[in-house]
Amino acid sequence: MDMSEALLIAYADGELSGEESRRVEAALESRPDLRAFVERQRALQRAVESAFRPILAEGVPETLRNTVFTKPISHRWRWSRALDRLTGKSPSRRILLWSGVPAAVALACGLVLGVAIVPQSGIRVDSVTGQMIAQGALKSALQTELASASIPSRDIRIGISFKAKDGRYCRTFENSGANAALSGLACRTGNAWSIVALAGVPRERSEYRMAGGMPEPVRAAVSQLIAGEALDGATERAARDRGWNSTGK
Amino acid sequence: MDPSTESIRTDIAALLPRLRRFALSLTANRADADDLVQDTVERALRHLHQWQRGTKLDSWMFRITQNLWIDQKRARRVREIVVDDPEAAAAAAVDGARDAESKLVFADMVRAFAELPEDQRVVTALVLVDGMSYREAADVLNVPIGTVTSRLARARVALAARVYGEEGAKIV
Numbered sequence: 001m002d003m004s005e006a007l008l009i010a011y012a013d014g015e016l017s018g019e020e021s022r023r024v025e026a027a028l029e030s031r032p033d034l035r036a037f038v039e040r041q042r043a044l045q046r047a048v049e050s051a052f053r054p055i056l057a058e059g060v061p062e063t064l065r066n067t068v069f070t071k072p073i074s075h076r077w078r079w080s081r082a083l084d085r086l087t088g089k090s091p092s093r094r095i096l097l098w099s100g101v102p103a104a105v106a107l108a109c110g111l112v113l114g115v116a117i118v119p120q121s122g123i124r125v126d127s128v129t130g131q132m133i134a135q136g137a138l139k140s141a142l143q144t145e146l147a148s149a150s151i152p153s154r155d156i157r158i159g160i161s162f163k164a165k166d167g168r169y170c171r172t173f174e175n176s177g178a179n180a181a182l183s184g185l186a187c188r189t190g191n192a193w194s195i196v197a198l199a200g201v202p203r204e205r206s207e208y209r210m211a212g213g214m215p216e217p218v219r220a221a222v223s224q225l226i227a228g229e230a231l232d233g234a235t236e237r238a239a240r241d242r243g244w245n246s247t248g249k
Numbered sequence: 250m251d252p253s254t255e256s257i258r259t260d261i262a263a264l265l266p267r268l269r270r271f272a273l274s275l276t277a278n279r280a281d282a283d284d285l286v287q288d289t290v291e292r293a294l295r296h297l298h299q300w301q302r303g304t305k306l307d308s309w310m311f312r313i314t315q316n317l318w319i320d321q322k323r324a325r326r327v328r329e330i331v332v333d334d335p336e337a338a339a340a341a342a343v344d345g346a347r348d349a350e351s352k353l354v355f356a357d358m359v360r361a362f363a364e365l366p367e368d369q370r371v372v373t374a375l376v377l378v379d380g381m382s383y384r385e386a387a388d389v390l391n392v393p394i395g396t397v398t399s400r401l402a403r404a405r406v407a408l409a410a411r412v413y414g415e416e417g418a419k420i421v
Contacts, residue, residue: 004402005402005405005406006399006401006402009398009405010383010398010402013383015382041405041409043413044377044408044412044413045377047354047358047412048358048373048377048408049377049378050354051354051357052270052273052355052378054355055266055270056267056270057266058266058269060262060266060269061283063287064265064269064283064286064290065265067287067290068258068261068265069262071290071294071295072295073254073257073258073294074294074295077297080298
């Protein structure tokens, strides 16, 4: 076995496997010069570590701490955290932004797409709760439009309305843009509509709409939450007229 | 404030002492070191979406520090590191140190580090100063573990020669 400096240093650092270690030790038996080399490298390690150790005990400059606590955090990170919180943290349960393109591309572009759509789609991420909240035109459509009287030419259309297992009212929606549509599920939470699933659908994939289908993440969220069936026209109207206040489970 | 935002800031704040120590072992200069950590933190916050959750936050931030340092050196075309006046550097660095000797040891170590080639200095800083395993250092630098082993060995032979004299450094 060639006793290179690199090998002996790795041995001194405890980086060798058990078998390699034993072979080095066997070689060291008869070589005091190599033993001295190993000892010196261990001493060097201690010397370097202890020379720099006092830096750890110093106070961190105030300006640096302020930077950590005040500088802006990546919007894309906040957005993905918000999605995680809405959809469950475990990756298997996580409902990904879905854009009708191959999965890898969707993963790469999904969050960009989401952020790009947000300003005009009427969704904001609540900085306190981390939830996505409908606002503007989307909010008023969720509040007032009836799925049973949905007008196809509108930018925002309501798909179905239903009562969730926890008693809240939830509604699917689709928000058409010039190049893509955004399909989602919103549930009435307090006085707001929080978005629990969201998927981007490229314009050319509009056969999903024509087939009356929903993108998989939205469909999955609906089937997870729905209690019984979608509301019929009369029940939906009554619920809207009560302002979507839940009437218990 | 968003609780998850707060907790990531707290996690980053907890890394500051280690990042400062790492930065100082790269820059050999306190002002540059604190600037480097400052840049690291701002960049990390701005690019937090690039951090893969489930991977180590410290590795990711150390990687940012070392990338920024390499970039800065290239941009400024700095070939030589400006080492602080050893006395001043030591005094500032080791405020709480027990004795003058440890200040000298520190100043000497900073100088010895400054003389190492850049790639070797980074590896040495990660493994000897910060105490990372070879695997962790390889992850930070995104190089094969064998590269860490060989760079570290060259650096340590040079450091040992400086600290213990030529004859003690090499296998003859």
